Amino acid sequence: MEKINNLKKKIVEATSIGVASHIDPDGDNLGSICALKKSLEIFGKEVFLYIDDQIPRSYQFLPGVDESSEIETNRHHDLFFALDCADQERLGKRVGDLFDRAKTKVVIDHHLTNQGYGDLNFIEIVSSTGELLYEILKQADLPIDEKVATCLYTAISSDTGSFKYDSTSSRTHEIAADLLSHQIDLNEITINLYQRRSLAKTNLLMRAMQNLKILEDGKIALTRISLDDLDKVQAEHSDTDGIVEFIRDIDGVELAIFLKDSKRSGSKISMRSKGDIDASKIAVKFGGGGHKRAAGASFNGDLDQCQEAILKVVNDEINAGNSFN
Numbered sequence: 001m002e003k004i005n006n007l008k009k010k011i012v013e014a015t016s017i018g019v020a021s022h023i024d025p026d027g028d029n030l031g032s033i034c035a036l037k038k039s040l041e042i043f044g045k046e047v048f049l050y051i052d053d054q055i056p057r058s059y060q061f062l063p064g065v066d067e068s069s070e071i072e073t074n075r076h077h078d079l080f081f082a083l084d085c086a087d088q089e090r091l092g093k094r095v096g097d098l099f100d101r102a103k104t105k106v107v108i109d110h111h112l113t114n115q116g117y118g119d120l121n122f123i124e125i126v127s128s129t130g131e132l133l134y135e136i137l138k139q140a141d142l143p144i145d146e147k148v149a150t151c152l153y154t155a156i157s158s159d160t161g162s163f164k165y166d167s168t169s170s171r172t173h174e175i176a177a178d179l180l181s182h183q184i185d186l187n188e189i190t191i192n193l194y195q196r197r198s199l200a201k202t203n204l205l206m207r208a209m210q211n212l213k214i215l216e217d218g219k220i221a222l223t224r225i226s227l228d229d230l231d232k233v234q235a236e237h238s239d240t241d242g243i244v245e246f247i248r249d250i251d252g253v254e255l256a257i258f259l260k261d262s263k264r265s266g267s268k269i270s271m272r273s274k275g276d277i278d279a280s281k282i283a284v285k286f287g288g289g290g291h292k293r294a295a296g297a298s299f300n301g302d303l304d305q306c307q308e309a310i311l312k313v314v315n316d317e318i319n320a321g322n323s324f325n
């Protein structure tokens with residue numbers, strides 16, 4: 001509680017507050033930053049929101065997500081929040097510089113691998129940053145209105161796979177129940193998050209299915225999408241979201257691996273698991289992280305090299321008798 005009181009004091013004293021997304025922002029990240037921005041604004045604070053990347057279409061409905069500020073290199077904030085961001089590099093260079101210059105840096109996150117790079121660190125292993133932020137807003141007696149509730153519900157729903165992952169606790173549902181009581185439009189959230197797949201994304205999914213490999217007696221599913229694939233169906237980078245879950249859901253698959261060309265250079269690995277396999281153990285071997293059921297990493301090499309490397313690690317695990325039997 002002392003940490004919460006300290007945070008509240010910093011908020012009360014601050015004249016200028018920054019709240020930033022990480023690069024490749026997802027629903028938990030965007031929902032959490034928009035929720036915090038709105039709540040602090042209702043509390044009477046001036047808040048600068050920084051989203052230095054594209055906002056996926058599914059999250060463009062979030063209240064306040066369109067109110068992000070230009071990054072001005074000479075701006076200083078009294079208080080700066082990094083949410084759902086496991087390490088400072090993930091803020092990107094420009095936002096990272098703003099973070100560095102802030103008087104007090106606050107980190108709110110639910111990633112196990114977060115070392116706590118802020119002055120005030122709130123790191124707890126719960127379903128989502130949205131869930132953790134809800135607890136903090138409540139404890140700090142900061143306002144939650146319909147808009148804040150919409151953002152928090154979106155954050156939690158998206159990061160729990162619509163309340164399906166193991167990380168979903170009875171507390172997660174209690175929080176969701178309270179958020180629903182704020183008259184949020186659940187149908188609007190459901191349609192935006194789960195029921196508006198574009199035709200381009202659908203075509204991309206078909207390409208991913210053409211690249212699908214089923215290995216190890218059906219326990220491993222692997223597929224990949226190159227920049228060329230994206231081009232051919234005129235899909236956006238964020239349109240690859242959902243592919244890894246789609247192949248995870250194949251009967252008998254215990255580990256789903258999705259590889260794609262990174263926006264910048266190299267490749268990206270996303271994994272999902274069901275059953276006993278801990279995907280984060282494999283991700284850590286590539287310098288990445290995450291959770292048992294959802295993990296990822298970056299790879300310095302092209303898709304062929306990436307595929308070879310990850311299959312070797314998975315094979316070693318199998319030969320060592322770990323995870324798979």
Ligand SMILES: [Mn+2]
Nearest residue numbers: 028084129159
């Ligand atoms: Mn998250």
